[in-house]
Amino acid sequence: MTVIMDGKSCADKIIEKIKSEVVQYDKKPTLAVILIGNNHASSIYVANKQKKADYIGFNSILINLPYDVSENNLLEQIYKLNDNPDVNAILVQLPLPKTINQQKILEAIDPIKDVDCFTSYNFGWLALGYNPYVVPCTPKGIIRLTDEYKIDLEGKNIIVIGRSNIVGKPLSLLLEQRNATVTVAHSKTKNLTALSSSQDIVISAVGIPDFITTEYIKEGAVVIDVGINRTDKGITGDVKFDEVKDKASFITPVPKGIGPMTIAMLMENTLELFKIQHSFIN
Amino acid sequence: MTVIMDGKSCADKIIEKIKSEVVQYDKKPTLAVILIGNNHASSIYVANKQKKADYIGFNSILINLPYDVSENNLLEQIYKLNDNPDVNAILVQLPLPKTINQQKILEAIDPIKDVDCFTSYNFGWLALGYNPYVVPCTPKGIIRLTDEYKIDLEGKNIIVIGRSNIVGKPLSLLLEQRNATVTVAHSKTKNLTALSSSQDIVISAVGIPDFITTEYIKEGAVVIDVGINRTDKGITGDVKFDEVKDKASFITPVPKGIGPMTIAMLMENTLELFKIQHSFIN
Numbered sequence: 001m002t003v004i005m006d007g008k009s010c011a012d013k014i015i016e017k018i019k020s021e022v023v024q025y026d027k028k029p030t031l032a033v034i035l036i037g038n039n040h041a042s043s044i045y046v047a048n049k050q051k052k053a054d055y056i057g058f059n060s061i062l063i064n065l066p067y068d069v070s071e072n073n074l075l076e077q078i079y080k081l082n083d084n085p086d087v088n089a090i091l092v093q094l095p096l097p098k099t100i101n102q103q104k105i106l107e108a109i110d111p112i113k114d115v116d117c118f119t120s121y122n123f124g125w126l127a128l129g130y131n132p133y134v135v136p137c138t139p140k141g142i143i144r145l146t147d148e149y150k151i152d153l154e155g156k157n158i159i160v161i162g163r164s165n166i167v168g169k170p171l172s173l174l175l176e177q178r179n180a181t182v183t184v185a186h187s188k189t190k191n192l193t194a195l196s197s198s199q200d201i202v203i204s205a206v207g208i209p210d211f212i213t214t215e216y217i218k219e220g221a222v223v224i225d226v227g228i229n230r231t232d233k234g235i236t237g238d239v240k241f242d243e244v245k246d247k248a249s250f251i252t253p254v255p256k257g258i259g260p261m262t263i264a265m266l267m268e269n270t271l272e273l274f275k276i277q278h279s280f281i282n
Numbered sequence: 283m284t285v286i287m288d289g290k291s292c293a294d295k296i297i298e299k300i301k302s303e304v305v306q307y308d309k310k311p312t313l314a315v316i317l318i319g320n321n322h323a324s325s326i327y328v329a330n331k332q333k334k335a336d337y338i339g340f341n342s343i344l345i346n347l348p349y350d351v352s353e354n355n356l357l358e359q360i361y362k363l364n365d366n367p368d369v370n371a372i373l374v375q376l377p378l379p380k381t382i383n384q385q386k387i388l389e390a391i392d393p394i395k396d397v398d399c400f401t402s403y404n405f406g407w408l409a410l411g412y413n414p415y416v417v418p419c420t421p422k423g424i425i426r427l428t429d430e431y432k433i434d435l436e437g438k439n440i441i442v443i444g445r446s447n448i449v450g451k452p453l454s455l456l457l458e459q460r461n462a463t464v465t466v467a468h469s470k471t472k473n474l475t476a477l478s479s480s481q482d483i484v485i486s487a488v489g490i491p492d493f494i495t496t497e498y499i500k501e502g503a504v505v506i507d508v509g510i511n512r513t514d515k516g517i518t519g520d521v522k523f524d525e526v527k528d529k530a531s532f533i534t535p536v537p538k539g540i541g542p543m544t545i546a547m548l549m550e551n552t553l554e555l556f557k558i559q560h561s562f563i564n
Contacts, residue, residue: 103412124406127455128447130385155472163458165410173409176445179470181477184454188461190437195463 002245003149005224005252007141010148011260015056018267022057029274030059031089031115031266032081036074036100037067041230042093049091052263058270061087071100075108082110088277089115089270094166112277115269117170127173133276134269139171141261142203142224143178149250151201151222153178159196161185161212161238162205167226171203192216204238212239214247223251226258284527285431287506287534289423292430293542297338300549304339311556312341313371313397313548314363318356318382319349323512324375331373334545340552343369353382357390364392370559371397371552376448394559397551399452409455415558416551421453423543424485424506425460431532433483433504435460441478443467443494443520444487449508453485474498486520494521496529505533508540 022029031053035046046062053060063077081087090113096102106118112133114122122132134140146153158175162168163186172182183199185192196202196216204212205226217223227238237254245251252258304311313335317328328344335342345359363369372395378384388400394415396404404414416422428435440457444450445468454464465481467474478484478498486494487508499505509520519536527533534540 103410120406120410120412121402122406123410124402124404127409127451128385128402128405129451130402155470157472157477169409169411169458176451176466176468179468181465181467181471183463183465184458185463186458186461188437189463190439195439 002248003250004245005145005149005250005257007145007252007258007261008256010145011141011264014144014264015052015267018271019056022271025274027274027278028057028059029088029270030061030086031091031270032061032063032087033091033093034063034065034074034077034081035093036065036069036096038064042095046093049263049266052267053270056267058267059086067097069097069100071104074100074105078105078108082108082113087113088274089113091115091266092118113273115266115273116166118165123165123170126170129173129177134272135174136166136170137265137269138167138205138226138258138262139174140269141258141265142171142226143174144265145252145258145261146201146222146224151250153180153201156180156200157183157198158201158203159183159185159199160203160205161189161192161196162207162226164205167205171205206238208238209236210238210240212244214240214243217244217247219247220249221247223248224258225252225254227254228259284530285532286527287427287431287532287539289427289534289540289543290538292427293423293546296426296546297334297549300553301338304553307556309556309560310339310341311371311552312343312369313373313552314343314345314369316345316347316356316359316363316372316374318347318351318375318378320346324377328375331545331548334549335552338549340549341368349379351379351382353386356382356387360387360390364390364395369395370556371395373397373548374400395555397548397555398448400447405447405452408452411455411459416554417456418448418452419547419551420449420487420508420540420544421456422551423540423547424453424508425456426547427534427540427543428483428504428506433532435462435483438462438482439465439480440483440485441465441467441481442485442487443471443474443478444489444508446487449487453487488520490520491518492520492522494526496522496525499526499529501529502531503529505530506540507534507536509536510541 050060081090111119111121117136125132158180160172172184175182193215201222203224209229225237225239332342393401393403399418407414440462442454454466457464475497483504485506491511507519507521
């Protein structure tokens with residue numbers, strides 16, 4: 001019997017826990033989001049994040065800059081947020097316009113306010129196996145959800161398909177810290193079906209609807225779908241869910257899988273940064 | 283016919299190239315090495331590095347501190363080297379005594395003098411897929427040697443056995459940048475022989491003599507031996523060379539394999555940092 005991993009209800013529990021913690025503090029944790037232009041998908045993501053922040057009792061600040069904003073103006077905005085002691089967490093919604101040097105912008109965020117672990121400072125600590133201020137939201141959400149379902153990661157063979165700096169790469173580093181044996185696959189990987197179908201856990205962050213079919217999956221494998229693809233039929237993941245679910249032992253749906261976990265981890269990271277900045281930590 | 287990859291002669295060529303470049307400069311690049319205590323193996327490594335630096339025409343500085351040196355005194359020494367404009371590259375010979383917080387010490391090195399890419403600053407850039415000042419010596423030496431033998435890494439399935447911050451982890455990141463499909467294995471990996479014997483390239487950085495036998499190797503695979511193990515029979519690698527060599531297409535010996543390449547890359551990195559610091563770079 002396949003277990004459908006309910007990211008939505010796991011995320012809701014985390015959100016409620018944060019909400020009940022936040023009321024105890026005199027100040028409200030503050031999350032600032034920078035959004036460039038009016039890309040439809042990005043605007044929806046940002047609106048969802050803000051709605052959740054408001055619900056929890058965080059302050060949320062939206063800085064919406066025009067699509068043709070200059071790199072210098074964008075940097076100015078980040079410096080202002082860095083210097084503002086009332087701002088605890090800064091998120092730059094990606095992707096940025098191609099005219100802007102993305103890494104230069106992300107690097108400008110003060111590491112102690114870097115809520116998605118985008119700076120080389122935090123990413124370096126993560127990669128070296130030490131603790132950055134916070135770990136990236138989506139990988140953290142994936143691991144938290146497997147923990148919730150008591151899926152032991154130690155010694156498991158796990159393939160991560162996709163090697164982005166936001167999901168695939170940090171996820172592989174975090175899974176390695178959990179003593180999994182991790183293979184990172186990508187567009188240049190040969191014989192992906194053979195490779196993938198020998199794994200205990202398959203995690204897809206490819207961004208192609210119906211990419212993962214039953215051929216990619218070993219009988220009884222755990223299947224985690226990180227894809228969020230907007231299609232004519234609405235939002236779908238990377239996994240051909242209806243087929244694959246019968247072969248998997250555990251599987252995440254899209255929507256209501258990793259998506260809500262990512263937002264919950266963004267909220268948790270905001271709270272963690274708030275506590276670090278106020279030295280509430282033991 | 284198996285090709286024995288001659289790391290010694292490849293390293294010698296690199297050393298000669300650096301030597302002929304260095305005579306053109308008014309100043310000598312300077313490598314400072316900090317050695318704690320008098321561990322026999324570490325002393326030999328350091329002496330070899332210094333000998334090579336002297337041969338090339340670098341200045342080499344050895345700072346040998348007693349085994350019971352305090353963390354603060356060690357930090358003082360690093361700060362002095364950071365502040366000394368005549369020092370271009372700083373190497374802290376590992377391992378450090380257990381009383382000393384290794385990452386705290388490595389983190390104190392000025393990133394622009396961090397010749398082995400040990401700081402989180404440089405390691406973060408490496409992990410994010412951007413250019414740190416220099417990349418770690420041993421992984422760099424491994425990739426350089428495969429390049430020398432025109433072994434194409436793109437799309438190859440490669441297993442890296444061992445996940446240290448000095449070899450396994452940065453190596454896996456660099457191989458990924460070359461579009462290889464990389465699996466990182468370690469002591470908690472299950473079914474390592476099955477996993478390893480399906481790979482196009484096997485790289486062992488385990489530190490156990492004769493660990494890699496023919497069962498770990500696919501017919502015609504490339505075998506890279508990063509082990510340097512001191513045994514009664516002298517220095518040996520991780521690979522049971524005499525057996526495995528008949529099954530491999532390419533194999534590195536120990537000694538005269540990756541060892542000399544590491545030292546050559548240390549020299550190259552010293553020169554690169556010297557040039558960056560003197561803005562000789564285009």
